[in-house]
Amino acid sequence: MMMRLRLQELVRTPPRARRAEPVAWALAGLATVAGVAVVALTLVRADAPPGAVGVVLGLAGVIALAGGLLRGAPGGVSWATTALTTGYVLAVAGSENGGDALEAPLVGVLLVVVAVVGTWSFDVRRPMVGRREVLGARAVALVIVTGAGAAASWLVLSIGLAGAARGLGVTVAGLSAVVMLTALGAGRLRRLG
Amino acid sequence: MTATTQRSTGRRRAGPGLGALASAAVIAALGAVIGGRPELAGLAAVVTAPLLVSLLSSDGPRDLAVRLSFDSDRCTEGERVTAAVDVEADAPWSSAEVVLRAPRGFAAGPAVRSLVELRPGTSDPDHGPGGDGDGAPGGDGDGGPGRYPAAPIEVPVGGEPWQPVDPVRASVEVDLWARAWGDHRFDAVDVVLHDRLGLVRLEARTDPAARVRVHPPVSKVQSLLDPRTTRLVVGAHRSRARGRGIELADVRPHVTGDALSTVNWRVTARRGRLHVTDRHPEQASDVVLFLDTFAEAGGATDGTLRLAVTTAMLLAERHLGALDRVGLAELGGVLRWLPMSTGVVQLQRIVDALLDANVIPSGVDKTIDVLPTRAVPDRALVVGLSPLLDPRGMRALVDLRARGRDVVALVCEPEAFLGPATTPIEATARRIWRLERERFEVTLAEAGIASARLPRAGELEPVLSGLLRARRAVRVTRR
Numbered sequence: 001m002m003m004r005l006r007l008q009e010l011v012r013t014p015p016r017a018r019r020a021e022p023v024a025w026a027l028a029g030l031a032t033v034a035g036v037a038v039v040a041l042t043l044v045r046a047d048a049p050p051g052a053v054g055v056v057l058g059l060a061g062v063i064a065l066a067g068g069l070l071r072g073a074p075g076g077v078s079w080a081t082t083a084l085t086t087g088y089v090l091a092v093a094g095s096e097n098g099g100d101a102l103e104a105p106l107v108g109v110l111l112v113v114v115a116v117v118g119t120w121s122f123d124v125r126r127p128m129v130g131r132r133e134v135l136g137a138r139a140v141a142l143v144i145v146t147g148a149g150a151a152a153s154w155l156v157l158s159i160g161l162a163g164a165a166r167g168l169g170v171t172v173a174g175l176s177a178v179v180m181l182t183a184l185g186a187g188r189l190r191r192l193g
Numbered sequence: 194m195t196a197t198t199q200r201s202t203g204r205r206r207a208g209p210g211l212g213a214l215a216s217a218a219v220i221a222a223l224g225a226v227i228g229g230r231p232e233l234a235g236l237a238a239v240v241t242a243p244l245l246v247s248l249l250s251s252d253g254p255r256d257l258a259v260r261l262s263f264d265s266d267r268c269t270e271g272e273r274v275t276a277a278v279d280v281e282a283d284a285p286w287s288s289a290e291v292v293l294r295a296p297r298g299f300a301a302g303p304a305v306r307s308l309v310e311l312r313p314g315t316s317d318p319d320h321g322p323g324g325d326g327d328g329a330p331g332g333d334g335d336g337g338p339g340r341y342p343a344a345p346i347e348v349p350v351g352g353e354p355w356q357p358v359d360p361v362r363a364s365v366e367v368d369l370w371a372r373a374w375g376d377h378r379f380d381a382v383d384v385v386l387h388d389r390l391g392l393v394r395l396e397a398r399t400d401p402a403a404r405v406r407v408h409p410p411v412s413k414v415q416s417l418l419d420p421r422t423t424r425l426v427v428g429a430h431r432s433r434a435r436g437r438g439i440e441l442a443d444v445r446p447h448v449t450g451d452a453l454s455t456v457n458w459r460v461t462a463r464r465g466r467l468h469v470t471d472r473h474p475e476q477a478s479d480v481v482l483f484l485d486t487f488a489e490a491g492g493a494t495d496g497t498l499r500l501a502v503t504t505a506m507l508l509a510e511r512h513l514g515a516l517d518r519v520g521l522a523e524l525g526g527v528l529r530w531l532p533m534s535t536g537v538v539q540l541q542r543i544v545d546a547l548l549d550a551n552v553i554p555s556g557v558d559k560t561i562d563v564l565p566t567r568a569v570p571d572r573a574l575v576v577g578l579s580p581l582l583d584p585r586g587m588r589a590l591v592d593l594r595a596r597g598r599d600v601v602a603l604v605c606e607p608e609a610f611l612g613p614a615t616t617p618i619e620a621t622a623r624r625i626w627r628l629e630r631e632r633f634e635v636t637l638a639e640a641g642i643a644s645a646r647l648p649r650a651g652e653l654e655p656v657l658s659g660l661l662r663a664r665r666a667v668r669v670t671r672r
Contacts, residue, residue, distance in 0.1 A: 074208075074209035075209065077209045077210060078209050078210075078212045078213040080213075081213035082213065082216045082217065082220065084217075085216070085217040085221060085236075085240075086220055088236075089221055089223075089224035089228070089233055089236075090224075092224065092228065092230055093224050093227065093228030093233070094228075100232065101232035102232065105235045105236065105238075107236055108236040108237070108238070108240050109239055111214075111217050111236075112239065112240060112243055114213070115209075115213035115214050115217070116214075116243060116390060116392065118209075118210065118213075119208050119209050119213075119391060119392065120391055123290065123387070123391060134287075134288040134387075137288070138287075138389065141246075141287075141389045141390055142390055145242050145390065146239065146243060149238055149240075149241070149242030149243070152238065153235035153236070153238045153239050154235070156235060157232060157235045173234070184245075184249070
């Protein structure tokens, strides 16, 4: 007989779906903290009127970021990253004391955290199985990529800002760019067959 | 285990993070050039690194295969069914977000949306998920990637034949609880593949067209309805004819041609003349289950249609077990019928057809004229299962009786599925409605149709006994 008979007491009820996702909120918090750190570094550099504008832009970016993360609007991350970057660039470019902004690669890392980790928080907003493994793998990849980029950036900046070696730094940076573009083009051509 | 596989080509989309990084890189580079600050070039380089990695790693083939399988294609209400979604894509996607769109009859557990890592699959040219629709699991059953036989290495479109790309695959298991009976179709599985950094997405929707049939829990019934006419096939109904059987019909004097084995020796000895015993043979009959699906009371999980379907399943099983031929006719928004037949296969057909029964609102004045003759043969017992909510359903039964069919009616009590009347107007309307339904029942009785009420809960056995008694009381005339 094809119909399986079941007693009423064997009937099971589905578990309740979880509502809150602490991982998503932790990621959102991390992105927001990174945004606040960018504003703080902007504030350090803001010694001229453009810098003050940059700080205001940065604060607006943090508010946009927090609002976007709270309301689940991914556009908030994009606008926040743009505003934070613009604010810092204004502060550095308009700085009057002329000091070297060696914290720039660190700001870059923080901006990457804002953009990438903020995006991840949307991915894991709903209950999902297996998110820890995926997030772990993503975090490792992000640390490697961003770390490599930051290290290279610091190296080039250190060489480039070292007075006499400025020409050498520019050369290394230019060569790196040429190698990268050549590799990109070659890979593209190979895919196209 | 049932499985369906669909192949799809996804649409590549940039996530919000990618646009943010791109704008940051451009702004920083412009700041470096315009402001003459090499530090900002360093910032741009840091931001550009993940951007480039994401763009390069996601610049691959966009084909993916999604396989949806269930541990069972049938279950009972309240039971759990485990669905497995296997995603296979060509490199280099890193993780897959799987969203299984479950039909309304299912309550999903927390795992209906899953984010899983895609891992390289192993090659096995003898087995593949490729669309045969009936694959069996061949792995160790640990629920992880590689649980199913791997697909052969596939060459992506535009790729070089001597450099095949290894597929990456992932498995997701989803627990689903069956809430409502019926034939449920799973129409969509959404898959979003992410690159390593989660910045670029490949979105695809597949239509696996898988189905799971959920049975209402049913019990057993012993009683058989008694058809007026039987077939010349051995069965379980006492025939009105005389012949070889078990039940005594008469003792009469012997006439030429009577078999010696039928001689009743006691009566012969007492009367001094040969007497023989006549018996009623046990024969099979024809039964047509007539489902009125014009209207129903109650919801999808518990209503008059569910009650009718459950009762029809019980009657079909019982009569098919008694070697009767059983058919099904459904008259309502849609017209469907199943010709009569016997055996387990017919039971399977009837159950599947009943699980697919649905009330579809229709204003068309349908009569039994739309039913083909072979759907309701002359000598069949027609068992009407109706809530008597729509006069068209009642009229169909009366028309069948008027055309000489042997008809009984099991009335699914709709009032039990309604809440109590809350206002005086509602109470008055309820009384009028009750009177109208009683008039329907009187009409049935006047037409010579015995009827019994099916309660919402309770055993079917006393209902059938009541129906048999009512059937004896109703004067039957064959027109």
